[in-house]
Amino acid sequence: MMRFLWPLIIFLVLVGFLFVGLSLKPREVPSPLIDKVAPAFTLPQLHAPTKQFSSEDMKGQVWLLNVWASWCVSCRQEHPILMDLSKQNIVPILGLDYKDKSADGMAWLREHGNPYWLSIVDKEGRVGIDYGVYGVPETYVIDKQGVIRYKQIGPVTVASLQEQILPLVAELQRK
Amino acid sequence: MKTILMVFMCLIPMMGIAGVAKDMAEDPVLEKRMIGLAEKLRCLVCQNESLASSHSDLAEDLRREVREQMNKGMSDDEIIDYLVERYGDFVLYDPRVKSTTLLLWFGPFLLLGGGGLMLFLQLRKRKRTLMETKTELTPEAAQRAADLLNEQKDTQA
Numbered sequence: 001m002m003r004f005l006w007p008l009i010i011f012l013v014l015v016g017f018l019f020v021g022l023s024l025k026p027r028e029v030p031s032p033l034i035d036k037v038a039p040a041f042t043l044p045q046l047h048a049p050t051k052q053f054s055s056e057d058m059k060g061q062v063w064l065l066n067v068w069a070s071w072c073v074s075c076r077q078e079h080p081i082l083m084d085l086s087k088q089n090i091v092p093i094l095g096l097d098y099k100d101k102s103a104d105g106m107a108w109l110r111e112h113g114n115p116y117w118l119s120i121v122d123k124e125g126r127v128g129i130d131y132g133v134y135g136v137p138e139t140y141v142i143d144k145q146g147v148i149r150y151k152q153i154g155p156v157t158v159a160s161l162q163e164q165i166l167p168l169v170a171e172l173q174r175k
Numbered sequence: 176m177k178t179i180l181m182v183f184m185c186l187i188p189m190m191g192i193a194g195v196a197k198d199m200a201e202d203p204v205l206e207k208r209m210i211g212l213a214e215k216l217r218c219l220v221c222q223n224e225s226l227a228s229s230h231s232d233l234a235e236d237l238r239r240e241v242r243e244q245m246n247k248g249m250s251d252d253e254i255i256d257y258l259v260e261r262y263g264d265f266v267l268y269d270p271r272v273k274s275t276t277l278l279l280w281f282g283p284f285l286l287l288g289g290g291g292l293m294l295f296l297q298l299r300k301r302k303r304t305l306m307e308t309k310t311e312l313t314p315e316a317a318q319r320a321a322d323l324l325n326e327q328k329d330t331q332a
Contacts, residue, residue: 026222027222029219029262029263029265030263030265031262031263032259032260032261032262032263032264033261099232099236124236125232125233125236126236126240128236129236129237129240129261130261131261132261132262132263133233134219134220134233134262135219135220
């Protein structure tokens with residue numbers, strides 16, 4: 001009996017590894033920027049292109065940075081959730097219009113509603129690279145000291161908002 | 176109308192060429208160096224393609240970024256560090272040797288060594304059991320073996 005025990009154990013361990021592998025999401029690459037200072041940027045505002053906005057101005061408050069674009073299909077999926085969130089006035093959402101034509105971005109916001117406290121434009125995607133953006137939409141939670149605490153890759157869902165983002169925001173705001 | 180359409184269709188392949196040309200650096204040496212480096216890096220959008228071969232928008236932007244940094248005189252290692260800072264070790268096709276990748280790098284050798292050790296132990300055990308079970312032949316058995324051998328010799332002859 002013993003001679004079958006070891007191969008069986010090895011087989012079961014292998015099955016265990018493969019089973020865990022099935023539930024991993026290779027699309028969600030862990031960001032090295034978590035718990036690091038958010039890269040500083042100065043970008044033109046979407047609705048006032050001559051005015052610049054600097055990330056320094058957000059120091060002292062907890063905020064969300066939402067990377068979106070008018071060409072991004074799954075942004076439509078998260079949009080109603082962001083609209084809801086903005087109405088609750090819990091946390092300011094900064095919209096980064098990523099690699100988009102400003103006119104398209106503005107038209108998109110007129111059509112679907114504007115959940116953003118302020119919108120800025122990253123036309124060439126350079127700030128996107130600094131933030132390690134690779135799959136729009138992406139959402140960052142940034143604390144009062146300007147440190148990135150959480151990154152959501154892909155659309156914000158009701159579940160991710162209730163279970164991760166909002167509890168984290170509440171905790172960071174208390175600090 | 177037909178001629179206009181024909182001319183237009185002839186121009187379609189040119190669009191493709193224009194697209195590629197846009198993505199090239201002025202300096203062919205630099206472009207070669209950039210492609211060489213980009214082949215070692217993974218595109219995050221189409222994860223099984225290198226940064227050199229991917230046609231995704233992000234890959235194009237990152238190639239532009241790499242090109243610009245090479246123009247600034249940064250070394251390949253500095254550029255790799257720059258990308259790893261932003262996108263993590265995931266961009267590297269050749270993972271670095273560090274505490275979290277030790278198993279990845281040396282795991283196969285560990286398995287090979289373990290397998291070899293098990294094979295060695297098994298063979299030694301087998302040899303020992305064979306030695307232990309070796310017993311003297313009884314006179315009858317020896318006689319039978321000799322008869323069988325003789326019989327074989329007869330048929331061969």
